[in-house]
Amino acid sequence: MTLYDLCFYFFSIVAVFSSLIVISAKNTVHSVLFLILSFINGSALFVLLGAEFLAMILIVVYVGAVAVLFLFVVMMLDINFVKIREGFLQYMPLGILLGVVLLTELILVLISKKMMSSGLVEYSSIPNFSQNENTKDLGEVLYTDYFLLFQLSGFILLIAMIGSITLTLRTRSGVKKQNIFDQVNLDSKNQIVKKKVPLNKGIE
Amino acid sequence: MTININFLLIPEIVLILGIIAILLISVFINKNSFKFSLYSSLILLIITSFLVLLNYQDSFINNNKLFITNLFIINFKILIIISSILVLLIMENYFQDLKINKFEIPILILFSVFGMLVMISSNNLMSMYLGIEIQSLSLYILASINRKSLKSSEAGLKYFILGALSSAFLLYGCSLIYGFTGSLNFEDIYQKMSVFNNLNIGLIFGLIFVITSLGFKISAVPFHMWAPDVYEGSPTPITAFFTTAPKIAGIALLIRFLFEPFGNFWFDWHQIIIFISIASMILGAFAAIVQDNFKRLLAYSSIGHIGYILIGVVSANDSGIKAIFIYLVIYIFMNFGIFAILLSLKNDNGYIEKISNLSGLGKSNPIVSIVLTIMLFSMAGIPPLAGFFGKFYIFIAAIESKLFVLAIIGVLSSVIAAFYYLRIIKVIYFEENKENLEITLNPNTKFVIYLSALFIILFIFFQSKILELSNFVSYNIIN
Numbered sequence: 001m002t003l004y005d006l007c008f009y010f011f012s013i014v015a016v017f018s019s020l021i022v023i024s025a026k027n028t029v030h031s032v033l034f035l036i037l038s039f040i041n042g043s044a045l046f047v048l049l050g051a052e053f054l055a056m057i058l059i060v061v062y063v064g065a066v067a068v069l070f071l072f073v074v075m076m077l078d079i080n081f082v083k084i085r086e087g088f089l090q091y092m093p094l095g096i097l098l099g100v101v102l103l104t105e106l107i108l109v110l111i112s113k114k115m116m117s118s119g120l121v122e123y124s125s126i127p128n129f130s131q132n133e134n135t136k137d138l139g140e141v142l143y144t145d146y147f148l149l150f151q152l153s154g155f156i157l158l159i160a161m162i163g164s165i166t167l168t169l170r171t172r173s174g175v176k177k178q179n180i181f182d183q184v185n186l187d188s189k190n191q192i193v194k195k196k197v198p199l200n201k202g203i204e
Numbered sequence: 205m206t207i208n209i210n211f212l213l214i215p216e217i218v219l220i221l222g223i224i225a226i227l228l229i230s231v232f233i234n235k236n237s238f239k240f241s242l243y244s245s246l247i248l249l250i251i252t253s254f255l256v257l258l259n260y261q262d263s264f265i266n267n268n269k270l271f272i273t274n275l276f277i278i279n280f281k282i283l284i285i286i287s288s289i290l291v292l293l294i295m296e297n298y299f300q301d302l303k304i305n306k307f308e309i310p311i312l313i314l315f316s317v318f319g320m321l322v323m324i325s326s327n328n329l330m331s332m333y334l335g336i337e338i339q340s341l342s343l344y345i346l347a348s349i350n351r352k353s354l355k356s357s358e359a360g361l362k363y364f365i366l367g368a369l370s371s372a373f374l375l376y377g378c379s380l381i382y383g384f385t386g387s388l389n390f391e392d393i394y395q396k397m398s399v400f401n402n403l404n405i406g407l408i409f410g411l412i413f414v415i416t417s418l419g420f421k422i423s424a425v426p427f428h429m430w431a432p433d434v435y436e437g438s439p440t441p442i443t444a445f446f447t448t449a450p451k452i453a454g455i456a457l458l459i460r461f462l463f464e465p466f467g468n469f470w471f472d473w474h475q476i477i478i479f480i481s482i483a484s485m486i487l488g489a490f491a492a493i494v495q496d497n498f499k500r501l502l503a504y505s506s507i508g509h510i511g512y513i514l515i516g517v518v519s520a521n522d523s524g525i526k527a528i529f530i531y532l533v534i535y536i537f538m539n540f541g542i543f544a545i546l547l548s549l550k551n552d553n554g555y556i557e558k559i560s561n562l563s564g565l566g567k568s569n570p571i572v573s574i575v576l577t578i579m580l581f582s583m584a585g586i587p588p589l590a591g592f593f594g595k596f597y598i599f600i601a602a603i604e605s606k607l608f609v610l611a612i613i614g615v616l617s618s619v620i621a622a623f624y625y626l627r628i629i630k631v632i633y634f635e636e637n638k639e640n641l642e643i644t645l646n647p648n649t650k651f652v653i654y655l656s657a658l659f660i661i662l663f664i665f666f667q668s669k670i671l672e673l674s675n676f677v678s679y680n681i682i683n
Contacts, residue, residue, distance in 0.1 A: 163345035
């Protein structure tokens, strides 16, 4: 058993157990934290495969954005997860059935070596390690051959931004805003008025 | 490491740079930003259409094989740009009256036009997907732009969720095609498949998934459920846009997808398209009968029109493609004529949407009601008007390809569809006036109404010209 195998088994066991805890934990905050743990283990598995770019993306996208979003949802919204889980036993048979189907599919894939004869184009399952690391490889095609497509995806993000602003921005009336430009531009001559205060009377 | 952008993409690049410029300027203009962005969008679209026309020759220029252009694509691009120009012309009053005159509306329309141009000139499954996404993402926002109205928000959400589902179908189909051919490029896929005698099961699944997704975009029948609700809920000018430009782009892409990568496998896809076509025609004819909302009725009628257009796709010959082009040109003008009239009619509760609100229009405003009647007669396919010729060419193409059943069903369903168009005419002329209709025609709307009316009446005189133009459309992919 080499170090590589040891690492693989360690990370995959932790990933499997933390995903089990995700669905069984009573406290939803714990579930989300274990979800993050299983994502991190998944990305470690990608590193072992030599796909370090995918590993980093997994951490940035899933841990950085999705999991934190879940955490916010869990903490800010008062959702009663116990109530949602009430129908668990009811759906259990269906879940087990689906699990069995998936398992048999996996086993079938593993035992049948005729998969390639179905007409799928043959590709090697192990990534082709080039001299460069695959972040660099990806970058080299992304910014040259697929430069236009890269730009197009940027426009999709721009549209999403415009849309979310248009659909949610409200200009409220009656809100007192601080306008620093106006404040700085005030002239002391117009603002300070000298008045003579008559004795025993004060000023309105 | 050179980035190779040649003349092929100039219209798109100018368009997107212009959009960004308009967006930036409108953000800083406080007053009349809607008007500014509306009219500058119009100018930008006209410039883009000239740039598209500048390259009017049948040349295949590849740009890393991601994009392609030829006369078919250029003609459809021009159709898309014309229909978006028309929608920009008729929208001003409506949005200003409803006080949703946001400058983003014309910009989002431009963005979706950009997406459509990318989508129909794509030569690769990836650029096709990105084009579709750009187009539909801006359409989702446009559908829910009137966020004060519950119906508009519902329309946007419904469109968004179902559209995301259809994108998932598209991606799954693309991944299957990629897995079984090993290529994303249309020509390479064609080359790889030309050695097959018949498609294997994986490729058939891929093909069906992609057709499903494109069928959703053009709202053909088994995938049409979203259309009536979204068309009813969205603001009326946006509905006018939905019924034309995205459908033209969807049809063009469907034709290219079926004839370029899958050109050799007519036998495998023609049954699907025949089914979709028959179902669309029949549902479009029957479901519209019971509608009392004008926009909903037009939604069903557009589903029916898609059915007729798909007959042209199935017939898979030169005259079929030509007939589709002619049909779409006529369809644009009929549609915008009706919507322009709908956008200039108001009663006490605002813009009218119910058919019963039209009662007595014949007496109170004879000119507008005559124009509306002409449009409706044309939609029904009454002979001297343009709509008749659209259907006529489609049925001729079907008969040339010996698709007699399709042609017969088409004729029968257009007879049934004539019923509900005639019902509107009956309401206009023979029912008592209940409400006071107010007609406000601003010059742009007037221009659109008269232009489309003239086009529809005079089509019979210059149809040879249009036929000549459509000759260029006939496509060298049909072997």
